[in-house]
Amino acid sequence: MISDVYFPRVNGVSTSIASFREALSRLGHTVTLICPTYPVGQVAEPGVIRIPSRGVPGDPEDRWMHHRHVLALQPELADEGFDLIHVHTPFVAHYAGVAMGRRLGIPVIATYHTLFEEYLHHYVRWLPSGMLRWAARRLSVRQCRQVDALVAPSRAMDATLRRYGVNGHIEVISTGIGLDSFCAEPRHDFRQMHLLPTEVPLLLFVGRAAREKNIGFLIEMLPAVLERHPETLLLIAGEGPAQAELRQQARRHGVEASVHFMGYLGRDGQLQSAYRAADLFVFASRTETQGLVLLEAMALGTPVVSTAVMGTLDILIDGEGCLVANENTDDFATKVNRLIDDREHRTELSIRARTHAAKWHEDLKAAELAALYRRTCDSRLTSMVDADAKGD
Structure with a gap:
């Protein structure tokens, strides 16, 4: 290679x-x-x-x-x-x-x-x-x-x-995805390690902080979630050339305190702990040729709310561990809010997510x-x- x-x-x-x-x-x-x-x-x-x-x-x-x-x-x-x-x-x-x-x-x-x-x-x-x-x-x-x-x-x-x-x-x-190694039991409590409140809803994005990842859309969507669940936090795990621009965007939308930039998280357990700690994984990239992070989230039982474009179409089936949303802030936020409200639905999607991800061993x-x-x-x-x- x-x-x-x-x-x-x-x-x-x-x-x-x-x-x-x-x-x-x-x-x-x-x-x-x-x-x-x-x-x-x-x-x-x-x-x-x-x-x-x-x-x-x-x-x-x-x-x-x-x-x-x-x-x-x-x-x-x-x-x-x-x-x-x-x-x-x-x-x-x-x-x-x-x-x-x-x-x-x-x-x-x-x-x-x-x-x-x-x-x-x-x-x-x-x-x-x-x-x-x-x-x-x-x-x-x-x-x-x-x-x-x-x-x-x-x-x-x-x-x-x-x-x-x-x-x-x-x-x-x-x-x-290496299900055996990637899904090993966590060695630490992610919320505790990063001083995150125990009960607040956590939305997680994992990937490069780059324009093509469409992270800006997630920031634009966030106020509609905060209106219903004001303690919600959006965690962005990754670094890249658009990070400063994304911070500015969060300030413009008045959600700076609700967006946490976590930097790169090692695959030695830190990243896995982040997936497990999150209530939902959120994603809206338009250019993925596959979307491995979606599989990683589902393999660890984290329900997904995502658009389905390009390669993510091969992974995402609505109801199989995820809710598929339009690239529309109202529709996306509505589905995020629905799952934050409904713990039973999240649990059902979590179970289905693990089964679905296993097809990609x-x-x-x-x-x-x-x-x-x-x-x-x-x-x-x-x-x-x-x-x-x-x-x-």
Whole structure:
């Protein structure tokens, strides 16, 4: 596997890679990951090769790997006898992965994790958004045609790539969740540790504090909840470039005291405790290719109120651990208020949530991915045999 991002950079791609690596290893496969070095927070892991990297202008969280350093690994990788390369991001990792695949004579698979057309205009503001969307789509089509097979984390992403003009093989395989490890019993009381009142309703959002996550909508919705339940708190677990802007928005709406920015919470138990402490998990992102945090919340029995857009459509079924809301502050707040009022309904959704999340056990998803690996390798071998036969 090769990726432009991995822990300590916390996002869905890092989580997906870690999940699949662990589950594939349990199934008997050997997985090596190539990813960037980070200046702080980096932890040595077996099977992870860190590539020297530099900062990305305007984006302090991410890193650029040095392309030549990746390609310099070729002799070492050739000796290991790898069967396949799996690319997870479309930057240095994509081009280096494709080049390495050609040099080693092995197939290359890519996962299309991120809907970049919905992200770029937030960061490249000096160019028209229409131009950026067009460029993102053209680049995506070109890159998708350079690999042997594609993984889409949801049916919505599959449909999006088809709409772009990608006509190669696409397999829909969502990221699983490690139910055994992730759902272990909590080691501390989250409310007590963070000095949160015992009885007040807690609404939780987990994810990057970035514009594309639509956290601003949750802040806009909050006054309608506070009108009925004035002690309610909205916890935002995550950091990112929009955090200062979100704080200002909370002040403008007069809800600053009711919005708590918790920063990143470690997956060593802190995050799990946050999910368990929350009465509801709230989510309104428009750009998710899957929405892993929804599964995490449901796996821990936290009922969800969320819009259902893009990849979250594959996860959310109204009544199965969640209430699906429109991106309308009145409708969303009404459903939040309904569940705060009705403890019995919350309990019922909590039970259904755990059952629903179990369908995404990471071992099941890793088995699907391993099957795709085998078919791709077999197809490459068949093509080579056919080419030799024609040559004779």
